[in-house]
Every structure is written in structure tokens, then in C-alpha cells.
Amino acid sequence: GAGVSQTPSNKVTEKGKYVELRCDPISGHTALYWYRQSLGQGPEFLIYFQGTGAADDSGLPNDRFFAVRPEGSVSTLKIQRTERGDSAVYLCASSPSWKTGELFFGEGSRLTVL
Amino acid sequence: QQQVKQSPQSLIVQKGGISIINCAYENTAFDYFPWYQQFPGKGPALLIAIRPDVSEKKEGRFTISFNKSAKQFSLHIMDSQPGDSATYFCAASGNNNDMRFGAGTRLTVKP
Numbered sequence A: 001g002a003g004v005s006q007t008p009s010n011k012v013t014e015k016g017k018y019v020e021l022r023c024d025p026i027s028g029h030t031a032l033y034w035y036r037q038s039l040g041q042g043p044e045f046l047i048y049f050q051g052t053g054a055a056d057d058s059g060l061p062n063d064r065f066f067a068v069r070p071e072g073s074v075s076t077l078k079i080q081r082t083e084r085g086d087s088a089v090y091l092c093a094s095s096p097s098w099k100t101g102e103l104f105f106g107e108g109s110r111l112t113v114l
Numbered sequence B: 001q002q003q004v005k006q007s008p009q010s011l012i013v014q015k016g017g018i019s020i021i022n023c024a025y026e027n028t029a030f031d032y033f034p035w036y037q038q039f040p041g042k043g044p045a046l047l048i049a050i051r052p053d054v055s056e057k058k059e060g061r062f063t064i065s066f067n068k069s070a071k072q073f074s075l076h077i078m079d080s081q082p083g084d085s086a087t088y089f090c091a092a093s094g095n096n097n098d099m100r101f102g103a104g105t106r107l108t109v110k111p
Helices: none
Strands: A005-007 A010-013 A019-024 A031-037 A044-050 A053-056 A065-068 A075-079 A088-095 A109-113 B004-007 B010-014 B019-025 B033-038 B045-050 B056-059 B062-067 B072-077 B086-092 B105-110
Touching: A005 A088, A010 A019, A019 A088, A019 A109, A031 A075, A044 A065, A044 A075, A075 A088, B004 B086, B010 B019, B019 B033, B019 B086, B019 B105, B033 B062, B045 B056, B045 B062, B045 B072, B072 B086
Parallel strands: A010 A109, B010 B105
Antiparallel strands: A005 A019, A019 A075, A031 A044, A031 A088, A044 A053, A065 A075, A088 A109, B004 B019, B019 B072, B033 B045, B033 B086, B056 B062, B062 B072, B086 B105
């Protein structure tokens, strides 16, 4: 279990509900990223953490999206008042150093909003 | 917000042939250019990467060619195999480490 772990792997919810997606990065990795991937598209940047703080949250589409990483390890992506357009695979990645560049991805959480 | 443009969207190559995927970027602050490979149901995995101080990097059958003045880079897969069939993403990042990805190329290698 040395890789990036994401839970749940699949989440089906109804429009308007609140959703939390969890990411457990590789132990010791200081950088953590969230991306959103729609079918047939490349990963779309959402937010990047260096340690506990959000170094860049410019990709969050609106204020319904929020992410935390309170202890510099596990991160939670929170989506309020979900909309059908939020349906996608949410990918988490971690990196051992903010200078290294290589990202290690989890398998993603597939979110379906009905 | 598309800072990295990738082509073609899809590519079909015969086994043993050469697969070529191209990317162009806009932000001159980018200084790290990786290629990721993604199989269905999996997260992307790093294949090969280059920094702008060299024009080419080769690892096995995979080569990145980099043209700094044109702000373009490409992935060449030599002797393509059916097991190479996957979606390939180019990406770019700078000092602030915000990695941006292209839209992807779905490669099919026919036996």
C-alpha cells in the first residue's frame, strides 16, 4: 500500500448534496494536488498544497469547492450543493518535493451527480 | 485556461511503427515537461520528462524532443507495441509547480 490512496472509488449522489473525497498521499510527500478529469479530457488543475497550506487554489471552479489538508498529510476535497456538471473523476497526486516535478497519482474517485 | 495544447486527439499505429505526439505551450516560465501514460480506470503515471536545458531525452523506446524557441515538445515511441495502447498526456510546470496537462492523445497500436 505504498501508493496514493483515494476514497471512495465511486460516489453517486443527488443534485444539491454535499460530498467529501479523501486522498491519502505517499508517506513523506509534502506536495499534494487535486485534479478533475472529465471523460476524454486531460486532468484539470484544481488546487495544490505544499504542506498544510494551499499554495495555489486558482483552479477551483467556484466557492462550492473547498479542500483542506490540516496536518500536511491526508487531504479532503469538499463539494457543496453538487451539480450534474460536477460529475467527473477527481484525481489526487502527491510529490516528494515541490521542486521534483514528478506527480504520483491515485486511481481517482469517480463522482456521479444525478 | 488551456496552457498546453496537444495533438492529435487520437492516433492509430501499426505494431513496430513510430508514434509521434506533439505539444505546444504558452507560458515561458514553464521549466519541466513530462509525459504521462494513462490506462483505463487508472491514474496517469509518469513516462518520461525533460527540462529545457537539453533538446532531447531518450529512455528505451521513448524519446522527448524539445524546441524551446518554438515552445513545442513531442513524444516519439519507437517500435510501438500493442501494450503501448493508452492515453498519453503532455504536461508542463514552472517554479510554482502548478502542473498543467494537455487534453490527451488516445494511442491504439494494432497488432
